[in-house]
Amino acid sequence: MTYIAKPKFHHPSLPKNALGYTHRDYEGSVSTLCAGCGHDSISAALIEACFELDIEPHRVAKLSGIGCSSKTPTYFLGNSHGFNSVHGRMPSVLTGANLANRELIYLGVSGDGDSASIGLGQFAHALRRGVNMVYIVENNGVYGLTKGQFSATADRGSKSKRGVTNADSAIDLVAMALQLGATFVARSFSGDKEQLTPLIKAAIEHEGAAFLDVISPCVAFNNHAGSTRSFDYVREHNMAVNRLDFITGRAPITVDYAPGAVEIIEQHDGSKLALRKVAPHYDPHDRLKALNYLQESAAAGEIVTGLLYVERDSEDLHEHLDTVETPLNALGENDLCPGAQVLDKINDSLR
Numbered sequence: 001m002t003y004i005a006k007p008k009f010h011h012p013s014l015p016k017n018a019l020g021y022t023h024r025d026y027e028g029s030v031s032t033l034c035a036g037c038g039h040d041s042i043s044a045a046l047i048e049a050c051f052e053l054d055i056e057p058h059r060v061a062k063l064s065g066i067g068c069s070s071k072t073p074t075y076f077l078g079n080s081h082g083f084n085s086v087h088g089r090m091p092s093v094l095t096g097a098n099l100a101n102r103e104l105i106y107l108g109v110s111g112d113g114d115s116a117s118i119g120l121g122q123f124a125h126a127l128r129r130g131v132n133m134v135y136i137v138e139n140n141g142v143y144g145l146t147k148g149q150f151s152a153t154a155d156r157g158s159k160s161k162r163g164v165t166n167a168d169s170a171i172d173l174v175a176m177a178l179q180l181g182a183t184f185v186a187r188s189f190s191g192d193k194e195q196l197t198p199l200i201k202a203a204i205e206h207e208g209a210a211f212l213d214v215i216s217p218c219v220a221f222n223n224h225a226g227s228t229r230s231f232d233y234v235r236e237h238n239m240a241v242n243r244l245d246f247i248t249g250r251a252p253i254t255v256d257y258a259p260g261a262v263e264i265i266e267q268h269d270g271s272k273l274a275l276r277k278v279a280p281h282y283d284p285h286d287r288l289k290a291l292n293y294l295q296e297s298a299a300a301g302e303i304v305t306g307l308l309y310v311e312r313d314s315e316d317l318h319e320h321l322d323t324v325e326t327p328l329n330a331l332g333e334n335d336l337c338p339g340a341q342v343l344d345k346i347n348d349s350l351r
């Protein structure tokens, strides 16, 4: 793989965040993806979200599988931890890393091929276990890296670049995430940075399994007439149910909202989400209704985007397992090897 170095020079007037970092400090290598690929816009939104949240880059761990989408962690957060794993195996590697050190922010970056085919089982179990992470699928309906075969998320009846019709039913990862118990579920579009950036920020601050399905057109293999993942198609059929403003715990709510138009949702860390309802009757706290709404809208040919579900009192895997707060590599010998008496006590309790 080739890496293109970026010039080190920073313009002195670049805006800085509370840590004194500029956007440049959150960037990675120059992208080697096709010009115009939706995935690059998602990288840009991730950079923006981490800059705006004043995240120290060393607190982030990026994990991915295989695919053009899974290559993208090289192109953002170059000063963070990263692990490019095996095709479809990102969720288990992320789960292991998270169990070993809960102090990091985990970004799992995957593709529709990576998560809906070879990695479908891994996707399912990471979400049902409530691993504290942001799981992003950069969904283009094809295997971009291997030259554009239909993926399992491609709609039945949609056409490939060569005109072949897809006869298989599509897997809707959002519907699956809802059914599997993810506590934060959203869909967005790589071409809508205004919607995507606050969703990423909210997902990062969410405690538990946050799933983000981002429609991300592949300009090389799936951006033609007959595709349901092209820029034109998604723009025409995008139906946002709400718009999100992310407000950190420190900042008072200064925006003046019309009464009834906005719901304020508090998160564990004190941050707040101001949810502006576009579809007035859509309730993002009702898992079952969300599932129904999605399926009805899909049948009507609409692509529903926005914050689709959020659980107010979410929990994560560490709470379920009652694990120790300290990262495992920081535990001393006395903690790890508490002696024969303690071992006898444990053995006795199991007899």
Ligand SMILES: Cc1ncc(C[n+]2csc(CCOP(=O)(O)OP(=O)(O)O)c2C)c(N)n1
Pocket: 066, 067, 068, 069, 070, 087, 110, 111, 112, 113, 114, 115, 118, 138, 140, 142, 143, 144, 145, 146, 151
């Ligand atoms: C075990 C294994 N099987 C198959 C492949 C071939 N392969 C590489 S990437 C890919 C699919 C990528 O599709 P997706 O996850 O949607 O990413 P995109 O390139 O579309 O972003 C496949 C099948 C592989 N690398 N490893």
Ligand code: SF4
Pocket: 032, 033, 034, 036, 037, 038, 039, 068, 069, 140, 144, 145, 217, 218, 219, 220, 221
């Ligand atoms: S092949 Fe498609 S998914 Fe891969 S970089 Fe090019 S446009 Fe993006």
Ligand SMILES: [Mg+2]
Pocket: 067, 111, 112, 113, 138, 139, 140, 141, 142, 143, 144, 151
């Ligand atoms: Mg893909």
